[in-house]
Amino acid sequence: MIMESSKYLYQSNISGLMPHQELSYEDKKKLENLSKLSKLFIERVRPTKTEILNINKYSSELIDRLKKVLPENVEITLAGSTAHGTQVKGSSDIDIFMLFPRSSNERAMEEEAIKLSKNIVREKEGEKYEIKYAEHPYLKLINESKNITADIVPAFKIGNAKELITAVDRTPLHNKFIASHLSKEMKDDVRLLKYFLKMNKIYGAESKTHSFSGYECEILVYFYGSFPNTIMGLSNIKLPLVIDVKNRKFLEDDSRTEYIKRLNSNFIIIDPTDPNRNVAASTSPDSLAKIILISRRLLSNPTEYNLLGMHGKSSFRSIREMLKNYNLSIYAISINVSKEIHEDTLWPQIIKLENQLSSEFLKFGFNPIISLDGIERNKAYLSFIFEKTTKSINLLKGPEVFINGGAEKFYEKHRELGEVFIRGYNLYAIEKSKLHTPIEVLNELNINGKIKIKDMKEGSEIKIFTEKNIPKEMDSIILKNFIDKTTL
Amino acid sequence: MIMESSKYLYQSNISGLMPHQELSYEDKKKLENLSKLSKLFIERVRPTKTEILNINKYSSELIDRLKKVLPENVEITLAGSTAHGTQVKGSSDIDIFMLFPRSSNERAMEEEAIKLSKNIVREKEGEKYEIKYAEHPYLKLINESKNITADIVPAFKIGNAKELITAVDRTPLHNKFIASHLSKEMKDDVRLLKYFLKMNKIYGAESKTHSFSGYECEILVYFYGSFPNTIMGLSNIKLPLVIDVKNRKFLEDDSRTEYIKRLNSNFIIIDPTDPNRNVAASTSPDSLAKIILISRRLLSNPTEYNLLGMHGKSSFRSIREMLKNYNLSIYAISINVSKEIHEDTLWPQIIKLENQLSSEFLKFGFNPIISLDGIERNKAYLSFIFEKTTKSINLLKGPEVFINGGAEKFYEKHRELGEVFIRGYNLYAIEKSKLHTPIEVLNELNINGKIKIKDMKEGSEIKIFTEKNIPKEMDSIILKNFIDKTTL
Numbered sequence: 001m002i003m004e005s006s007k008y009l010y011q012s013n014i015s016g017l018m019p020h021q022e023l024s025y026e027d028k029k030k031l032e033n034l035s036k037l038s039k040l041f042i043e044r045v046r047p048t049k050t051e052i053l054n055i056n057k058y059s060s061e062l063i064d065r066l067k068k069v070l071p072e073n074v075e076i077t078l079a080g081s082t083a084h085g086t087q088v089k090g091s092s093d094i095d096i097f098m099l100f101p102r103s104s105n106e107r108a109m110e111e112e113a114i115k116l117s118k119n120i121v122r123e124k125e126g127e128k129y130e131i132k133y134a135e136h137p138y139l140k141l142i143n144e145s146k147n148i149t150a151d152i153v154p155a156f157k158i159g160n161a162k163e164l165i166t167a168v169d170r171t172p173l174h175n176k177f178i179a180s181h182l183s184k185e186m187k188d189d190v191r192l193l194k195y196f197l198k199m200n201k202i203y204g205a206e207s208k209t210h211s212f213s214g215y216e217c218e219i220l221v222y223f224y225g226s227f228p229n230t231i232m233g234l235s236n237i238k239l240p241l242v243i244d245v246k247n248r249k250f251l252e253d254d255s256r257t258e259y260i261k262r263l264n265s266n267f268i269i270i271d272p273t274d275p276n277r278n279v280a281a282s283t284s285p286d287s288l289a290k291i292i293l294i295s296r297r298l299l300s301n302p303t304e305y306n307l308l309g310m311h312g313k314s315s316f317r318s319i320r321e322m323l324k325n326y327n328l329s330i331y332a333i334s335i336n337v338s339k340e341i342h343e344d345t346l347w348p349q350i351i352k353l354e355n356q357l358s359s360e361f362l363k364f365g366f367n368p369i370i371s372l373d374g375i376e377r378n379k380a381y382l383s384f385i386f387e388k389t390t391k392s393i394n395l396l397k398g399p400e401v402f403i404n405g406g407a408e409k410f411y412e413k414h415r416e417l418g419e420v421f422i423r424g425y426n427l428y429a430i431e432k433s434k435l436h437t438p439i440e441v442l443n444e445l446n447i448n449g450k451i452k453i454k455d456m457k458e459g460s461e462i463k464i465f466t467e468k469n470i471p472k473e474m475d476s477i478i479l480k481n482f483i484d485k486t487t488l
Numbered sequence: 489m490i491m492e493s494s495k496y497l498y499q500s501n502i503s504g505l506m507p508h509q510e511l512s513y514e515d516k517k518k519l520e521n522l523s524k525l526s527k528l529f530i531e532r533v534r535p536t537k538t539e540i541l542n543i544n545k546y547s548s549e550l551i552d553r554l555k556k557v558l559p560e561n562v563e564i565t566l567a568g569s570t571a572h573g574t575q576v577k578g579s580s581d582i583d584i585f586m587l588f589p590r591s592s593n594e595r596a597m598e599e600e601a602i603k604l605s606k607n608i609v610r611e612k613e614g615e616k617y618e619i620k621y622a623e624h625p626y627l628k629l630i631n632e633s634k635n636i637t638a639d640i641v642p643a644f645k646i647g648n649a650k651e652l653i654t655a656v657d658r659t660p661l662h663n664k665f666i667a668s669h670l671s672k673e674m675k676d677d678v679r680l681l682k683y684f685l686k687m688n689k690i691y692g693a694e695s696k697t698h699s700f701s702g703y704e705c706e707i708l709v710y711f712y713g714s715f716p717n718t719i720m721g722l723s724n725i726k727l728p729l730v731i732d733v734k735n736r737k738f739l740e741d742d743s744r745t746e747y748i749k750r751l752n753s754n755f756i757i758i759d760p761t762d763p764n765r766n767v768a769a770s771t772s773p774d775s776l777a778k779i780i781l782i783s784r785r786l787l788s789n790p791t792e793y794n795l796l797g798m799h800g801k802s803s804f805r806s807i808r809e810m811l812k813n814y815n816l817s818i819y820a821i822s823i824n825v826s827k828e829i830h831e832d833t834l835w836p837q838i839i840k841l842e843n844q845l846s847s848e849f850l851k852f853g854f855n856p857i858i859s860l861d862g863i864e865r866n867k868a869y870l871s872f873i874f875e876k877t878t879k880s881i882n883l884l885k886g887p888e889v890f891i892n893g894g895a896e897k898f899y900e901k902h903r904e905l906g907e908v909f910i911r912g913y914n915l916y917a918i919e920k921s922k923l924h925t926p927i928e929v930l931n932e933l934n935i936n937g938k939i940k941i942k943d944m945k946e947g948s949e950i951k952i953f954t955e956k957n958i959p960k961e962m963d964s965i966i967l968k969n970f971i972d973k974t975t976l
């Protein structure tokens with residue numbers, strides 16, 4: 001059967017796939033099957049009419065309240081998935097932007113915005129609020145009885161990207177683009193894509209997941225044309241890839257190279273509202289790798305099981321059993337953090353520390369097999385899993401010989417302590433280890449006060465654990481992280 | 489002081505340095521100092537007049553004898569360092585080429601050449617011979633009382649490189665080039681360069697050392713103009729580097745790229761007698777790295793100590809002490825080889841086996857710190873030094889996700905045996921190890937009969953040793969190899 005719809009026509013000999021050209025029979029068959037699965041699933045992920053009605057009603061109400069407290073020259077805009085109509089069932093959150101005149105002083109605008117938006121919170125009616133910090137501080141209004149939260153975010157009113165001050169100011173432009181470019185069907189397909197990524201734990205651009213943002217999902221579905229097409233496009237990704245969304249084409253040759261250099265990435269989705277913005281900027285290699293893998297799997301076998309990412313071994317063993325099974329060691333640390341700190345502020349600190357520690361371990365010859373991280377209830381956790389080992393020597397990789405000075409310095413530094421030799425163009429040195437296990441590295445660092453994060457709780461200390469003394473609740477947090485990481 | 493001699497003028501902003509442009513004051517000073525040291529040293533490395541007289545007399549005699557036995561249409565040419573006048577004191581060897589007409593059948597020519605050259609050996613006068621195998625078989629005449637050896641090598645008579653059949657046929661062309669292009673001073677400087685490399689154990693292009701050939705030394709001195717200039721040129725090498733000797737320039741841009749592709753190397757010295765030949769073809773990265781390092785050292789500190797490469801710790805400890813000191817393990821094998829096999833034939837086999845074993849070790853997670861090799865008295869030796877360790881798991885690096893199929897295969901293969909996860913764009917798997925120490929890997933391979941070399945002595949077996957049972961003579965061979973490798 002030859003499919004007629006232009007939705008399923010592709011160009012196939014470039015990275016990713018573009019709507020315009022004929023597909024192979026097999027690929028058409030795959031798209032057709034995935035399309036059937038999508039139709040079944042869309043009911044699960046599209047909010048009910050009542051849910052949409054309620055959320056729209058509540059957001060209108062909040063906007064009305066804001067209108068009463070804000071000066072006349074501040075424009076109020078509904079943004080995000082609620083405005084776009086791309087929210088997934090049961091997770092409807094409201095984003096409201098207050099657009100201040102471009103002429104305002106930034107700090108003064110921020111202060112006024114928070115002060116004024118506090119005025120709309122009706123605590124007697126069960127509404128609470130928190131102040132959060134993104135590029136501008138904003139107010140998060142929480143209505144627990146309605147199970148709705150609303151972010152009330154200040155920004156500058158701008159006509160186009162050239163007037164941009166901070167990233168958040170771009171959001172109304174996105175709002176406009178989606179409203180005028182995505183069809184009703186595409187919006188349903190965005191919901192499906194978001195749900196698929198959520199179930200596979202790669203939805204969200206925040207510091208923790210470094211995955212795919214809601215806007216990124218919308219843009220992908222717009223670019224490829226539908227959910228099945230997006231899945232096929234993703235499954236065929238080869239890097240470097242630069243997607244020119246506005247002109248609906250893949251960049252090639254010089255123009256591609258230019259973007260890669262300018263935006264310093266080899267996976268770029270050019271924001272149709274701003275050519276200087278990579279919509280995929282916060283998408284990590286791990287997340288990109290995973291979306292390719294699960295897209296390919298879903299396409300070749302379009303089952304509920306694959307859509308829901310149910311590939312984890314249903315494992316009830318403890319982290320201790322897992323370690324014993326493979327004869328591994330674990331070293332973990334926990335840090336009490338200040339109560340007021342938002343996860344978005346904390347995550348970059350945790351990840352920085354995780355990288356610092358990993359490179360300290362490596363410096364002493366200990367290569368963590370997996371490092372895990374978590375934030376729960378005012379505590380940050382890091383854990384590192386190693387093959388059980390005791391080191392007596394370090395094998396140090398020195399510089400290549402070509403840089404005059406570097407090789408000589410390495411040689412002079414290490415010749416007295418051990419043996420120096422050449423392998424390929426690099427110098428190497430063998431030296432006796434001072435630190436024989438990862439815990440000795442951690443202790444050494446701690447003593448020197450090198451382990452720290454900015455938002456640690458004052459007066460508290462970083463605690464170090466080995467498998468012998470990991471508390472039970474930490475054990476289960478680590479195991480959860482481990483299972484997340486190894487569920488492909 | 490501004491030096492006048494054009495010998496010390498360079499162009500300095502490209503890889504290596506070229507005679508043509510002004511040098512900095514510091515670089516001139518360095519060349520001047522190295523030049524002084526060279527003048528002192530040249531007397532040590534230039535053969536005495538008597539030595540040269542004797543060698544020339546003996547080579548003339550051998551040529552006369554050959555003339556009497558060879559047909560008239562075979563041309564006889566003296567080649568190599570004796571012909572070039574670039575031999576180092578005390579190591580004067582003779583290379584004589586018998587140039588057969590291009591029309592001869594190759595095998596017939598080889599047979600005749602060996603048969604006829606045997607006729608010139610005067611065993612009664614204490615001369616012996618061996619048949620050696622290079623591209624053509626050749627006769628090595630040994631005169632122990634005179635302490636001279638002479639290689640009598642057959643080749644085809646050709647006018648230029650286009651008529652070339654085998655590499656050895658090119659030698660007379662080299663002969664001609666050196667004779668017409670190298671001054672007396674340059675020849676002395678070649679002697680110095682050869683001596684410098686010899687003392688630092690990177691002289692010789694044969695399979696064992698993979699270093700710098702005599703011809704390569706001659707070409708380098710011709711190109712740079714003198715020994716000090718060569719040292720400065722080498723000390724500034726950055727890759728990729730393509731030296732166009734004939735036109736005395738470094739290639740750049742497209743013409744460089746073309747040579748790099750065609751000759752499949754990023755360190756190329758184009759043979760002035762044949763543009764399709766890389767004079768540096770058998771120079772390994774390790775040797776190139778070392779020449780850069782020692783050149784830089786000699787240039788910044790031109791002392792006898794640095795010229796003679798006396799950087800080894802004068803160590804009399806045994807390999808056992810060394811291993812104990814660093815808590816290392818050693819695994820060694822010895823192989824009896826057929827008596828008739830020439831080292832040049834054996835070395836490639838040994839090195840191939842060494843690489844095979846290294847990758848087998850790596851496959852099971854054992855990364856040899858150093859591997860060592862040696863051939864002595866009809867035995868080939870290999871040894872691998874490891875950090876003392878017992879492995880319980882394997883961390884396997886899988887493919888990048890971009891190739892459709894590869895990642896899926898890896899996932900399916902390893903998910904049942906262990907944990908699979910993503911790091912960057914790659915899949916990784918942790919699995920329980922079947923082999924826990926390197927000796928288990930060696931035993932496993934041996935049982936499967938995978939360890940073998942072509943020229944093993946028939947009926948003998950490969951022996952495997954650990955530090956517990958390494959025989960004393962093997963101990964000292966390994967130690968010597970180790971000291972050679974770590975003497976920088």
